[in-house]
Amino acid sequence: MIDYFAWDYTGTPFRLFSMAHLAALAVIAGLALLLPLLRGRPSAQVWFRYGLATLLLVNEMSWHVWHWVNGQWTVQTMLPLHLCSVLVFGSAIMLVTRHYGIFEFAYFMGIAGALQALFTPDLTIHGFPHYRFWQTYISHGGIVLAALFMVIVVGYRPTWRSLWHVLIGMNVYLAFVGIVNWLLGSNYMFIAHKPETASLLDVLGPWPWYILSLEALGMTICLLLMLPFVRRRPGVNDPHAQSLNRPVA
Numbered sequence: 001m002i003d004y005f006a007w008d009y010t011g012t013p014f015r016l017f018s019m020a021h022l023a024a025l026a027v028i029a030g031l032a033l034l035l036p037l038l039r040g041r042p043s044a045q046v047w048f049r050y051g052l053a054t055l056l057l058v059n060e061m062s063w064h065v066w067h068w069v070n071g072q073w074t075v076q077t078m079l080p081l082h083l084c085s086v087l088v089f090g091s092a093i094m095l096v097t098r099h100y101g102i103f104e105f106a107y108f109m110g111i112a113g114a115l116q117a118l119f120t121p122d123l124t125i126h127g128f129p130h131y132r133f134w135q136t137y138i139s140h141g142g143i144v145l146a147a148l149f150m151v152i153v154v155g156y157r158p159t160w161r162s163l164w165h166v167l168i169g170m171n172v173y174l175a176f177v178g179i180v181n182w183l184l185g186s187n188y189m190f191i192a193h194k195p196e197t198a199s200l201l202d203v204l205g206p207w208p209w210y211i212l213s214l215e216a217l218g219m220t221i222c223l224l225l226m227l228p229f230v231r232r233r234p235g236v237n238d239p240h241a242q243s244l245n246r247p248v249a
Helices: 019-038 042-069 083-097 100-119 131-154 160-184 209-229
Strands: none
Touching: 019 042, 019 100, 019 131, 042 083, 042 131, 083 100, 083 131, 100 131, 100 160, 100 209, 160 209
């Protein structure tokens, strides 16, 4: 049992699209397909919102504790500045408060960023059933499910204004993280250099050009995520409608 939490795991390493990897993706997809069952069930929605918010926060805290216990917690690597770390806390707050401004970022950046991490996770030697495997898929899967819940169950809809908010906000945040990296010698958001493990960045060119490629890719994905809502009627798309912003608990 202790080996499942060990830093130097001696079990089966993570293999891309192995049975364990595909099973984890299938479970998350299956949970997403079940979300419509929560419509019209206020009590179930409350349990889901608060339950998923709690799971995301506890899972994130365990991630920090695991690094601390193994002597690996440093300000260069463990500050919650990576996009998915920010979105874990943002998604938890969004689920509890139903804040539309957070939803804008959770929908576009959460789904885009978390999906990339789900398909190409930074796991290396920590394959199933190591703690790190579970932590990764709970974290990133939870981000995706939180955003989809707000769309499918609560009824929130992104707008073109939402897209601009996200694109401008992310570039401001990218500049902030770049300054932090320069001050700390860190690599948050992987903008100082590419990660050591295989990732999508490997096919986007050398530094610093892959950052521009990533921006273009991110914009393209955001536009694709916007497509399902382009032809919706304004009354349905109104994010400030009283019925959408009124808490259910």
